Amino acid sequence: MTLLRPALVGALLAMTAHAATAEVLRFNEGGPNRGTRAAALEFFSDRVGELSGGDVTVDVTWGGALLKLRDTAEGVSDGVADMGSIIANYTPNQTKALTIGDLPVGQSSDAWVGMRAMYELMTTNPDVQAQLAEENLVYISNYHSTSIQIECRDGSEVTTPEDLEGLRIRASGVYGKIFDDMGATLVNMPYNEVYQAYGSGLIDCDAGYFYTNRAYKLYEVIGDVLKTDFGQVAGFAIVMNKDRWDALDDGQQALLRQAGSDMVDHFAQLQIDGVDTMVAELSGGDFGEAIEVREAPAEIKDALFAAAEPYAESWRTEFSDAGFDGDAVWADYVAMIDKYTKIRDTEGYPWQR
Numbered sequence: 001m002t003l004l005r006p007a008l009v010g011a012l013l014a015m016t017a018h019a020a021t022a023e024v025l026r027f028n029e030g031g032p033n034r035g036t037r038a039a040a041l042e043f044f045s046d047r048v049g050e051l052s053g054g055d056v057t058v059d060v061t062w063g064g065a066l067l068k069l070r071d072t073a074e075g076v077s078d079g080v081a082d083m084g085s086i087i088a089n090y091t092p093n094q095t096k097a098l099t100i101g102d103l104p105v106g107q108s109s110d111a112w113v114g115m116r117a118m119y120e121l122m123t124t125n126p127d128v129q130a131q132l133a134e135e136n137l138v139y140i141s142n143y144h145s146t147s148i149q150i151e152c153r154d155g156s157e158v159t160t161p162e163d164l165e166g167l168r169i170r171a172s173g174v175y176g177k178i179f180d181d182m183g184a185t186l187v188n189m190p191y192n193e194v195y196q197a198y199g200s201g202l203i204d205c206d207a208g209y210f211y212t213n214r215a216y217k218l219y220e221v222i223g224d225v226l227k228t229d230f231g232q233v234a235g236f237a238i239v240m241n242k243d244r245w246d247a248l249d250d251g252q253q254a255l256l257r258q259a260g261s262d263m264v265d266h267f268a269q270l271q272i273d274g275v276d277t278m279v280a281e282l283s284g285g286d287f288g289e290a291i292e293v294r295e296a297p298a299e300i301k302d303a304l305f306a307a308a309e310p311y312a313e314s315w316r317t318e319f320s321d322a323g324f325d326g327d328a329v330w331a332d333y334v335a336m337i338d339k340y341t342k343i344r345d346t347e348g349y350p351w352q353r
Contacts, residue, residue, distance in 0.1 A: 030069025040267035088235030101234030109147030112268035141260030154223035
């Protein structure tokens with residue numbers, strides 16, 4: 001019988017102890033393992049492993065194999081998964097705190113400003129933390145859709161707020177309501193039908209994002225882009241089961257917070273660089289005929305923000321009706337948007353310093 005040397009026995013015991021104490025966090029991701037957001041999630045997973053020296057790992061299940069995106073908030077709350085990516089608009093009553101990120105506020109449409117403000121709000125404000133805790137959830141990090149632009153086929157360009165009246169626009173969520181209030185005719189459809197809708201004349205414009213041009217080849221059917229930089233979807237976050245979170249020690253919680261913060265900067269850079277590239281390609285004719293990308297005049301931006309104010313007021317009222325101080329949370333969020341806007345304007349983005 002071969003005897004193990006004492007040193008080897010010690011190493012094996014240490015490895016066994018490490019394996020027994022290592023935390024493996026089951027993560028549900030409703031989307032596929034491709035694209036910018038998937039790259040950001042992989043960055044987060046890798047960062048958790050790096051910061052913990054392998055003592056905490058994130059095991060991602062992709063493509064909704066464990067839980068569909070619409071079911072992730074409830075599934076994480078119930079402990080089906082330890083963590084997951086959720087869209088607050090799918091469960092607005094259960095994740096009301098996060099839906100604040102879907103409303104336009106100053107420069108919230110900037111991916112870095114918007115996510116940084118959401119991260120600070122969600123990790124410091126006791127009311128938003130308490131609301132999520134009621135659903136057995138803890139906020140970890142954020143995603144961001146980038147800003148909404150108005151993309152139109154030839155002959156349907158928007159140059160004044162009045163041009164929106166009667167225009168057939170594909171828009172969704174609160175932004176669909178805002179354009180409807182401004183006189184547009186809303187057309188609801190999934191994004192994979194937008195290309196055909198342009199061609200058939202069913203829609204004149206789309207309230208969309210720059211990155212969808214590449215994904216759905218919309219550059220083949222649009223002739224003008226009004227760069228409004230108005231609004232975003234940022235009620236799109238990584239959350240964790242609160243019971244699982246509470247079972248972690250302070251150091252493990254701190255490293256998850258750090259990884260979440262690091263992911264915000266990483267994802268913002270990917271998103272912002274992607275928008276800059278798409279603007280250059282559209283304007284430069286990389287996809288064929290050049291498509292003009294115009295900066296929206298102040299009167300259009302002012303009209304959009306004015307039309308959005310009733311929905312901000314509704315959020316404040318509904319959050320207060322749920323037992324929290326909606327006005328105070330909103331003021332906190334606005335202050336954080338202003339804070340990170342000033343940092344961006346005076347110091348640049350983190351990756352530019």
